[in-house]
Amino acid sequence: MTRELPAGEAPAASREAVLKCVVWDLDRTVWNGVLLENPQVGLRPGVAEVIETLDRRGILQSVASRNEPAPALARLEAVGLRRLFLHPQIHWGAKSSSLETIASALDIGIGSLALVDDDPYERDEVRHAFPAVRCYDASETDHLLARPEFQPSLVTEEARQRRRLYLREQERERAEREHAGTPREFLATLGLRLTVTEAAEGDLLRAHELTVRTHQLNTTGVTYSQEELEGFRRSERHRLLMAELDDRYGSYGKIGLALLRCDDAVWTIQLLLLSCRVLSRGVGTVLIRHLVDLAAAAGVRLRAEFVESDRNRIMYVTYRFAGFQEIAREGSLAILESVPAKAPAIPDHVTLWGLRA
DSSP states (O other): OEEEOOOOOOTTSOTTOOOOEEEEOOBTTTBSSOTTTOTTOOBOTTHHHHHHHHHHTTOEEEEEEESOHHHHHHHHHHTTOGGGOSSOEEESSOHHHHHHHHHHHHTOOGGGEEEEESOHHHHHHHHHHOTTSEEEEGGGGGGGGGSGGGSOSOOOHHHHTHHHHHHHHHHHHHHHHHOOSOHHHHHHHHOEEEEEEEOOGGGHHHHHHHHHHOOTTBSSOOOOOHHHHHHHHHOTTEEEEEEEEEETTEEEEEEEEEEEEEOSSEEEEEEEEEOGGGGGGTHHHHHHHHHHHHHHHHTOEEEEEEEOOSSOHHHHHHHHHTTEEEEEEETTEEEEEEOGGGOOOOOTTEEEEEOOO
16 A cells, blocks of 8 residues: 655674674673572672663663573563563573574674673683674673774664664564464554655664664665765755654664665666564565656656675565566676566555655
């Protein structure tokens, strides 16, 4: 359905890997002792403030601990920290396995994780399995907040709400597991609404953040500063669009961005990206179909630039599914052009609030 909008790192870590999640050990790291030896063990001085501050900065957090899960979770609840940890891994298996599970559950790259652990053996085991993971001794906890990798250059409203957005996603996942029908039938129950607007000045910080943080669902991998994005927003030859997604559980936030260069006869999508959190919602094709319709209404052809990386193949497939054909290629840069007749219809499970041409 389409409706018109109403008027009015450690050395081994990749330099490109943004720190997205800090994973904490528990014994002698979060609390000052061993839980199995003292069920009332207290927190290490200052650790709660560090964890709360990282949460406000939009850095996700989790737990990887060799412990019995029920007592450990109960203790985290008792000290007021349980709510801050997503997908905690508390068992007697390898820490590297725990980090791999956390990265998968959050749908982020393993190089986006950091581990804080008092045990040098545990840190070495993780480094051996995943050299890109940044590892810190628990004795460094007091200094973490001052380290540049723990200080995001920008903290948007979406960043401050990031943990809550992930918690809503966990609610959706739980509801989907309990749903008796097919995945398509479950999507139909969500009441998904994709809203596409021209970027406003207040969107530029989030737009910049999306270009920096989004790699998998990103068509070119180009990052833009706020100043560059403001230039595009004001340009008569460009359109900078933002996409926001909502459903019955609440907002996903501003989850997508499209940058169009608008020449006389051809519009070119210079950048299209979506947050990985909406990968399973099918909104990428919806957004592209809306761009196809905008170009058709303006009487121009629509092309798209695609720069292949080791992570974004899915976006090439999304373009092809949306009716784009490759017309030129130079190295990793492909130029695709829309064949409007091949563009799929907007699925019934998404309502689009779109722009006019």
